[in-house]
Amino acid sequence: MDGHQIDIIRLAWARELGLPDRAFDDSGVRHVRIDDDADRIRFVTLAGSTALVGPAWAVDRAEDRSDNDLARSGGLLALAKDHSGRCSGPVALAWAADFGKSVAVEQPLVSHDLEHVRALESACPPDDVAEAALTDKANWFTVLDDTHRPLASAAFREWQGIIADMGALTLPDARRRGFGATAARLATNDALDAGLIPQWRAHRDNVASRRLAARLGYEELGTVVSVAVTASTV
Incomplete structure (x- = not known):
């Protein structure tokens, strides 16, 4: 930064x-x-x-x-x-300060439909759903499989007019395969393109979320x- x-x-x-x-x-x-x-x-x-x-x-x-x-x-x-x-x-x-040029999943099938977000939430642990708070946000990027089953999603809401408050959620059996990173990369780039600074929140004990943010170029400052x-x- x-x-x-x-x-x-x-x-x-x-x-x-x-x-x-x-x-x-x-x-x-x-x-x-x-x-x-x-x-x-x-x-x-x-x-x-x-x-x-x-x-x-x-x-x-x-x-x-x-x-x-x-x-x-x-x-x-x-x-x-x-x-x-x-x-x-x-x-x-x-x-995050900069656009990312690469995604973990090549040519992903992406949905911007809230119904796919809700379907993903219904298949994930409640604590993960609450932390991501995707339905409280907009600008959804949900990665789907070939049957249109949602695998991971990321989104943001404008906060204080200058920040994009991010959230990301991945289906438990689809983790560690790049789907969450792909969704979060797309949402992060969209926020930057809108002139906002993407902000990532993760409970200090949520090591997986913090590592994902670090891979995407987020810098912890608070x-x-x-x-x-x-x-x-x-």
């Missing part, structure tokens, strides 16, 4: 978190925004800078905790111990952890 692309990513995340546009420009600084109406606490690391957004009680409790501690699911969850916290993450964030909370009972 070059400096201009990183600045765009910083801008998108600053806007997502309700921070000043240039907040993430300051490396080594933790940016904090109190939102007492928030139903979650979010901690984001991005290219050397961090941000924490949540209710005042959470911000107060985080004051003496290190960035490394808050970037762990257990660290952020500890802030919400009396607020029924439910943690999502940590999720690795990666971005993480996000989120804890859903309710009002204090104290």
Whole structure:
């Protein structure tokens, strides 16, 4: 990623978190925004800078905790111990800067039909389906076999007007054969062609997804952890 692309990513995340546009420009600084109406606490690391957004009680409790501690699911969850916290993450964030010229499957049969995406989801584990969230996106690229059975799909949705939030899903018995990489390559190139910066999210423990992103040229530059909370009972 070059400096201009990183600045765009910083801008998108600053806007997502309700921070000043240039907040993430300051490396080594933790940016904090109190939102007492928030139903979650979010901690984001991005290219050397961090941000924490949540209710005042959470911000107060985080004051003496290190960035490394808050970037762990257990660290952020500890802030919400009396607020029924439910943690999502940590999720690795990666971005792609360049078009890919090759695909793993030559001359793939590709569908842009949502029904093929839904058929693929029905044949995949629920956790994988939830992480990819393909039906929440658009611009689908689904690789089919000769019988039109969906093998893998990738898609994106425009996020903050400048980022393409990606997702990818592969049929369990079709993995490690290049179908997922092909679908994701096509979707990534389409996002770049639309003038967006592709963004890949993968749970830190999802090694397969992170390796796929790396093969496609995505560079990990951040993480996000989120804890859903309710009002204090104290």
